[in-house]
Amino acid sequence: MDRADVAVEIWRAEHPGLDMTMKKLGVRLRWVTHHLERELRRELAAHDVEMWEMEVVMALRRAPGYQLSAGAILRQCQVTSGAITNRVARLEQRGWVRRDVDLGDRRQVLVTLTPDGVARANQLVALKTEAEQRIFGGIDPETRERLSDDLRSLLLSIEGPIHPDEASGCFTYPPKD
Amino acid sequence: MDRADVAVEIWRAEHPGLDMTMKKLGVRLRWVTHHLERELRRELAAHDVEMWEMEVVMALRRAPGYQLSAGAILRQCQVTSGAITNRVARLEQRGWVRRDVDLGDRRQVLVTLTPDGVARANQLVALKTEAEQRIFGGIDPETRERLSDDLRSLLLSIEGPIHPDEASGCFTYPPKD
DNA sequence: GAAGATTGACGGCTCAATCTTG
DNA sequence: CAAGATTGAGCCGTCAATCTTC
Helix, strand or coil: HHHHHHHHHHHEEEEEEEEHHHHHHHHHHHHHHHHHHHHHHHHHCCCCCHHHHHHHHHHHHHHHHHHHHHHHHHHHCCCCCCHHHHHHHHHHHHCHHHEEECCCCCEEEEEEEHHHHHHHHHHHHHHHHHHHHHHHCCCCCHHHHHHHHHHHHHHHHCCCCCCCCCCHHHHCCCCCC | CCCHHHHHHHHHCCCCCCCHHHHHHHHHHHHHHHHHHHHHHHHHHHCCCCHHHHHHHHHHCCCCCHEEEHHHHHHHCCCCHHHHHHHHHHHHHCCEEEECCCCCCCCEEEECCHHHHHHHHHHHHHHHHHHHHHHCCCCCHHHHHHHHHHHHHHCCCHHHCCCCCHHHHCCCCCCCC
C-alpha cells in the first residue's frame, strides 16, 4: 500500500470499475522524481551549489569543447530564455563560464566552461551519482533495469527517438507548445 | 535511442564499464514527469486554471467533507507553509474555499471547499484525466501496468508503506530534511 | 518550549517587449 | 520578417522571524 494506492481510494469508491493505472502512474512518477530532486538538492546544498547552477554546468560538461550556445542550454534546462540569460550572467560572475559572440552567427552567444568551471563540474558528477544511488539503491537491480527500459519506451512514445548524429539537435524541444 | 541514451554517451566514453542504469533512470524519470506536468499545465491553462490552484483544490476534493487543515494541504502539495497561506488566501478570495479556526485545536486552520470549489474540482478531474491519457496512452497497457508496479516498489523503498487507517497521517512527509 | 499558521524580504522564473543580426 | 538574446515587470516559492495556542 503506497501513497498512490491511498490517493486513488476515494476515486475507486466514487467510480468503481474505473481503471486507475494511469492515475497511480502519475502520482508515483511525480513523487519519485520529487524525492530524487530533493535528495540531489540536499547533496548540493552541503557544497554550496544550487540546482540551477548544476543544470547549466552539467549541460556544458557534456558538450564537445565544454561549449554550448545559450539556446542549446535553454533546451536542455527546460526554462525560458530570460532565465538562461540570468543564470549564465551569474555563473560568469563567479568565474565558472565565459561568454563570447558566435563569429559565424553573431546573433548567438557561445557559453564555455572555464577551467574552474570544469573542475567544479567534475565535483558535481560525484555528488549527483551519490544522490542517485541513495534514491535508486533500495530496489533490486533487476527491477531497476526493467523500470529504466519501460520508462524508455514511454519517453520514446512521447517525444520520439533521438538521433545521436544531429548532435546539436539532440536535446531540441518539440517546436513550441 | 532515447534522450537518456544520448546523454550518458559522453560518460560511457570517459568511463567505459560503468553501470549507467541509474543515470538513465534519473534522466527518464525527470523528463517523463516534465512532459506530464507540461501537458497538464496546457490543459489547465485553456480553462484559466493554474497548477497551484489544482493542487490545493484536488487535495481538498479527496478529503472527507472536502476539508483539510492547512498543514495537511502543505504535506500533500510539497511546498512550505508560507506558500500554503498565500495559496489558500487567493483561493478564498475567488470564493473556492473557506477558512475556519479549528475549535478543537485553535492553532490549526481548517480549509473547506465551497460548493463553487467542489464544482470546479470536478471539472479539473476530467482535465487531469485527459492529460494523463494523452501522455500515458502511447504505450501498451501491459508495459503501463508493469511500470506502475515497479514504480510502486521504488516509492515504497524510499518512503515506506502508507497505512490507510491513519487517515490524517496518510500524506505526512518524513520528519524534516 | 513546541506546533501551526502568518508575515515580509529576497530569489528565480515566466512573459512580453525590445534589440540585434541573419 | 525570423531567430537569438536581453531587459524589466509581475508572480510565486523559500526562508527566517513572529504570533498564537497547546
